[in-house]
Amino acid sequence: MRVSQLLNPTLREVPAEAEIISHKLMLRAGLIRKAAAGIYTYLPLGLRVLKKIERIVREEMDAKGGQEILLPIMQPSEPWLETGRWNVYGEEMFRLKDRHDREFCLGPTHEEIVTDLVRGEVRSYKQLPLLLYQIQNKYRDERRPRFGLMRGREFIMKDLYSFDRDEAGLEVSYQKMYDAYCRIFSRCGLTFRPVEADAGAIGGTGGTHEFMVLAESGEAAVVYCPACDYAANVEKAECKPEPVPDSPAVTPRTMVSTPGAKTIEQVSTFLKIPKTQLIKSLLCQGDDKVFLVLLRGDRELNEVKLNNALGGFISLQLASPETVYRILGCEPGFVGPVGIPKNLMVIADLEVKLMPKLVCGANQADQHYINVSPEQDFRIDREFDLRMIESGEKCPGCSVPLQEARGIEVGQVFKLGDKYSKALQATYYDESGKEQFCVMGCYGIGISRTIAAAIEQNYDQDGIIWSMAIAPYHCIIVPVNLKDAPVKEAAEQLYAQLREAGVEVVLDDRDERPGVKFKDADLVGYPLRVIIGSKSLANEQVELRQRRTGETELVDLKGLAEIIKNKVDLGL
């Protein structure tokens, strides 16, 4: 391709809309343009990167026995009604009606439609296991799309669905995908970590792992063990209850005045009692149920754990101050578990019981109780691990202190079990002629997000640094001065040779000054750059520069095509 003909509108300045580095660089390097919030057009170079990643994904899926299909984007409501998710998915689902008023959605995911397919086509155990995948658009009306391709309302995903005879089969499929994902992200040149995760609305009873590309801009927080291979999303990371070491003298429960002290911080300071001896009492509302959640004062509530513990709500949130007042007769700052209405369920974190004496709100303005004993002074109806893990806590595997990092979730693998096959009656007949439910797994990779993640991990002040495997082109030829006939001729010749050799190459044939071409080449991030200038050309030599290292070598023009071809094949 000739740069003069390439639709690659690079920008000198960063559009005001971009915040994070990948978004800025993708706009500046002319890879994407915005069509609407969270909806993007891929320009030629952006699309080439996308196709490169797709190709790697296809190769690895096919290698594991995956069969590619293409499911519809527009899906009828019926299978969604059968699984109950038509109503559960909420506003995040784009919905539409046809001229007959029949309801459809733009697929946010494809469990329903693929299971609907399989229940119609699979009859026998002989057809299993079945691994079906597709690469296509997903639609989610995110409340807040952001960061360019990182969180879009339309995005491209590879999703594979496995159908097995039983749990053992699922285990095999799951492991295949887990391995394939590791290979895919390695081939894309990413530093990543599989972490234990929460299954969220996709549900399913088995395990799930998220594949996190480690980057500062990541939206997810993970903890990992530097000694063993334990790693988990903080939403999921299991917390061991820790006893509070310092226990105050045992005296009867006493109400004390704490004027204006509403937060844990304020109460702790006012009473000169460490936060570990305070109780954090949160009145929560899940759908239409209200309950009181108790945590040690210095801990944070993990809402995902809470929601899972209670069986999953459509909406779970802190109760409004009005609700708190209606139920407990005080404002949120003075809530506590002592003397509350009998029908108000109390859900405590595992650590609460380990607190010998504690301080809590008295459900009266400006009053707290001190010397409160769990179970003696208030009841605990149910106990769970409800808190957010903190970095430095001990690894559940090997007790080494955990470290914290941020990550971009580029993939997730789920064991679904029979959640969808049961709801949609996807069954097969086993050897004895008995009807059984398929055991399912689903496995997603955010292809478009992976592009953004790759940039977040590979850039410098000049622009993007692609790894060879996913670069839009392998190499760019920059003739310093096209009006210099030998330079032009050498450039054209090399361009032809490289194309002949199967190297993906662009020739910057624009009548621009060299500085402009160098800047653009760095910005776009071609891994290899050949600079043809008159001085070195006089010795039949040109410069070969590596984008990542900036390392430049003077090489003979003769045989250069082979050298470049080798570098491309070796991935540098």
Place this chain on the structure above:
RNA sequence: CGGGAUGUAGCGCAGUUUGGCUAGCGCGCUUGCCUUGGGAGCAAGAGGCCGGGGGUUCGAGUCCCUCCAUCCCGACCA
């Protein structure tokens, strides 16, 4: 959805407070000259429903009402 901000040429911005004639600047774009190893220089040009609608006024980019769009924080989220 709550809070905050922004919308003026392809991009980045000024002008809006205190209404006034023909709406500016830089980059980019077009043409010519010149230049050719890290976003050169000179000259001449093109390009705007000042986000939309309504209102106030002799007069609105500027004031008022309203809608829309976009971004950030939070909430939320496979």
